[in-house]
Amino acid sequence: MTDYDENFFDEMRPWSRLKNRILGAYMSPYLAKVAKRRARIVLVDAFAGAGRFSDGTAGSPLIICQAAEKYAKGKYDAYFFNSDPSHHEMLTSVLDAENLVAAKPILGDAIDQLRQLIASLRNETLFLYIDPYGLNCEFDVLRPLLERDRSSSTEILINLHMPISHRLGSRHTSQGDGPVAPRIQSYHHKLTRVYGGEYWKNDLVSDYHASAKKREKALVDHYREKLASTGYLTYTGACPIRETTCSATKYFMVFASRHPDSMLLLNDEMCKSYNKYMNDREAQDTLFSKLTWQDWRDDKELTELVLSYVAIEGGTSRIEVWLGIVQEHFMHFTSAEYRSVIKELHSRGKIECFTSVGNDNLISATRINDETIVRIARQQELL
Numbered sequence: 001m002t003d004y005d006e007n008f009f010d011e012m013r014p015w016s017r018l019k020n021r022i023l024g025a026y027m028s029p030y031l032a033k034v035a036k037r038r039a040r041i042v043l044v045d046a047f048a049g050a051g052r053f054s055d056g057t058a059g060s061p062l063i064i065c066q067a068a069e070k071y072a073k074g075k076y077d078a079y080f081f082n083s084d085p086s087h088h089e090m091l092t093s094v095l096d097a098e099n100l101v102a103a104k105p106i107l108g109d110a111i112d113q114l115r116q117l118i119a120s121l122r123n124e125t126l127f128l129y130i131d132p133y134g135l136n137c138e139f140d141v142l143r144p145l146l147e148r149d150r151s152s153s154t155e156i157l158i159n160l161h162m163p164i165s166h167r168l169g170s171r172h173t174s175q176g177d178g179p180v181a182p183r184i185q186s187y188h189h190k191l192t193r194v195y196g197g198e199y200w201k202n203d204l205v206s207d208y209h210a211s212a213k214k215r216e217k218a219l220v221d222h223y224r225e226k227l228a229s230t231g232y233l234t235y236t237g238a239c240p241i242r243e244t245t246c247s248a249t250k251y252f253m254v255f256a257s258r259h260p261d262s263m264l265l266l267n268d269e270m271c272k273s274y275n276k277y278m279n280d281r282e283a284q285d286t287l288f289s290k291l292t293w294q295d296w297r298d299d300k301e302l303t304e305l306v307l308s309y310v311a312i313e314g315g316t317s318r319i320e321v322w323l324g325i326v327q328e329h330f331m332h333f334t335s336a337e338y339r340s341v342i343k344e345l346h347s348r349g350k351i352e353c354f355t356s357v358g359n360d361n362l363i364s365a366t367r368i369n370d371e372t373i374v375r376i377a378r379q380q381e382l383l
Contacts, residue, residue, distance in 0.1 A: 014243045014281070015241045015242065015243060015250040015251065016053075017277070018241050018273060018274065018277045019131065019159065019241055019251070019253060020057075020058070020059070020060065020063060021273045021277065022239060022253060022266075022269055022270055022273045022274075023060055023063050023064070023129065023157070024063045024067070025269040025272075025273055026157075026265065026266055026269050027063060027064055027067035027068075028067045028070070028071060029265055030067075030127065030155065030262070030265070031067050031068055031070075031071040031072045031076075032071040033261070034072070034125045034127075034153055035071050035072040035075055037125055037153060039123050039124055039125045039152070039153065040075065040076070040077065040124050040125070041068070041072055041075055041076035041077070041124070041125045041127070042076070042077055042078075042079070042117075042121070042124045042125065042126050042127070043064050043065075043068060043076055043077070043078040043079070043127050043129075044078075044079045044080075044081075044114070044117060044126070044127070044128045044129065045060050045061050045064060045078070045079070045080045045081070045129045045131075046081050046110045046111075046113075046114050046128065046129065046130045046131075046132070046137070047081065047082075047110050047130065047131050047132045047133065047136070048060065048061045048080035048081055048082050048087070048091055048105070049061070049082065049087050049091065050086075050087045050090035050091055050094070051080075051090060051091040051093075051094030051095065052090075052094055060129060060131060061078070061080045061091060061094070061095065061103065061105075062094065062098070064078060064127075064129070065078055065095070065098070065100045065102075065103050068102070069100070074102075076102055077102055077104065078100070078102055078103045078104065079104050079106060079113075079117060080095075080103065080104065080105045080106065081106050081108065081110040081113045081114065082105065082106070082107055082110070083107075083108065083109055083110055085107060088105055088106075088107040091105045092105045110132070110136070111136065111137065111138075111141055114128075114137075114141060115141060118141075118144050118145060119144070121148070121152075123149065123151065123152050124152070125152070125153040125154075126145070126152070126153065126154045126155065127155045127157075128145070128154075128155065128156050128157070128158075129157045129158075130156070130157070130158040130159065131158075131159045132159070132161070134161055134164050135160070135161055135164050135165065135168075135190065135191075135194045137158065137194070138193040138194050138196075139193065139194060139195060139196030139197075139226065140193070140196070142156065142158075142227070143196075145233075146227065146229070146230040146232055146233060146256075147230055147232065148232060150232060150258070153258065153259070154232070154233060154257070154258060155255065155256075155257050155262060156227070156233065156254075156255060156256045156257075157253065157254070157255045158253075158254050158255075159241070159251040159252070159253050159254075160220065160223065160251060160252045160254060161250070161251055162216050162248070162249040162250065162251060162252065163248065163250065165191065165194075165200070165204060165216075165219065166204065166212065168187040168188070168190055168191050169187075169188070169191055169200055169201070169204040169205055170204065170205060188201075191204075195219070195222075195223055195226070196223070196226045197222075197226065199219075199222045200219055200222075202218075203215055203218040203219035203222060204216075204219055212248065212249075213240075213249060216240075216249055216252065220238045220252045220254060221238075223254060224236040224237070224238060224254060224256070227254070227256040228256065232258055233256035233257055233258050234258065235256070235257045235258065235259065235260050235262060235263035235327075236254065236255060236256045236257070236263070237254070237255055237263055237266055237267060237270065237326075237330040237331060238252045238253065238254045238255075238330070238331075239252065239253045239270035239273075239274055239331055240252055240274070241253055242278075243281070244278065244281055244282055245278050245282065253270070260323055263323075263326060263327070263330075264322070264323065264326060264335065267326045267330055267331055267334075267335075268334050268335050268336075270331045271331045271332070271333065271334050272293075272334060274331065275293040276292075276293050278293070279291070279292065279293035279296070297337065299337060299340070299341055299344075301332075302325075302332075302333050302337060302338065302341050303341050303344075303345065305325055305329065306321065306325070306338070306341050306342065306345060306351075307345070307350065307351070307376070309321050309324055309325060310351055310374050310375060310376055311376050313375075314375065315354075315373055315374070315375035316373065316374070316375075317370065317371050317372065317373055317374070318339075318342060318353075318368065318369070318370050318371070318372045318373075318374055319370035319371070321374060322335065322338050322370075325338070342368065342374065343368065346368065346374075349377055350376070350377055351374050351375065351376060351377055352364075352374070352375055352376075352377045352378070353365040353368050353372050353373065353374055354372065354373040354374075354375075355367075355371075355372060355373070356371070356373060
């Protein structure tokens with residue numbers, strides 16, 4: 001298992017387009033928001049690559065810098081690590097051509113460089129993107145970030161390679177109850193270090209009857225719990241990266257943040273990017289090629305969820321209901337779909353909407369927004 005694929009940037013893989021689409025969609029609104037903070041912004045791409053693919057398409061360093069130049073110019077430093085000299089040389093040339101003076105390409109072991117940078121952090125706003133060639137970022141590397149001061153802003157976006165996880169985790173042990181072969185044992189120890197515990201054994205190996213995708217989801221869900229376990233980066237989510245909906249999962253793009261706005265934003269961007277990408281690939285050259293991914297959506301499940309959440313909460317704001325839905329059903333629905341369902345349920349008399357006027361007094365809302373209080377309509381409660 002090599003640290004890098006020297007031919008990776010010769011041609012952009014289908015799954016790379018999806019990863020870059022999500023990264024690009026997130027960077028602009030993220031940087032527009034954190035640029036308002038006083039703290040210096042530190043942007044890190046730990047496995048940066050060459051900067052461009054052979055067809056001229058921008059890689060992650062350019063995607064990050066282009067957004068930073070637009071929304072946080074003069075307020076950021078960007079660090080791009082490469083262990084491959086040829087990638088470092090190409091990236092340096094690309095960044096120089098764009099005159100990106102705040103971008104710093106660094107040649108050396110990515111994990112060593114990342115450890116040093118993390119140790120040097122004080123109160124800076126940090127965005128960390130980790131897209132390794134394989135499973136080259138162990139959980140202990142991230143652990144100091146999970147223990148940062150609560151006043152600091154930290155965002156982690158990491159890609160977990162599923163084929164290698166399966167390959168290392170599904171190796172047969174020796175027959176009977178004998179000792180595990182040293183090589184297999186080393187594979188298992190590698191997974192334990194990457195995922196920060198031995199829970200991967202139950203998720204990937206024990207439940208043989210479950211589908212690969214179900215086992216992967218269990219693994220990633222537990223990884224998200226590990227990221228949130230210190231109570232700092234409590235808002236997490238994950239998007240599968242595949243060529244088609246039926247193909248094997250190449251990566252899970254996992255994020256962790258301390259702010260609910262990041263989760264809500266990435267929920268929208270991952271949902272839209274994933275579904276648009278899949279629709280475009282699978283409908284291409286078919287009778288359905290003119291249909292958008294929204295044309296296939298059905299709001300029945302979301303409508304039922306909204307009613308159940310509103311009923312349980314007994315009267316809370318529109319944004320709080322949405323936050324609860326996203327936390328339990330990440331990437332299933334978009335905020336636009338949610339707002340549409342709220343509006344429809346209100347027009348049908350299924351829910352009531354109120355505006356708070358202080359001292360716990362409510363009046364019927366003339367305009368519905370995120371602060372609007374929503375609750376089940378009284379006539380519905382009596383049914």
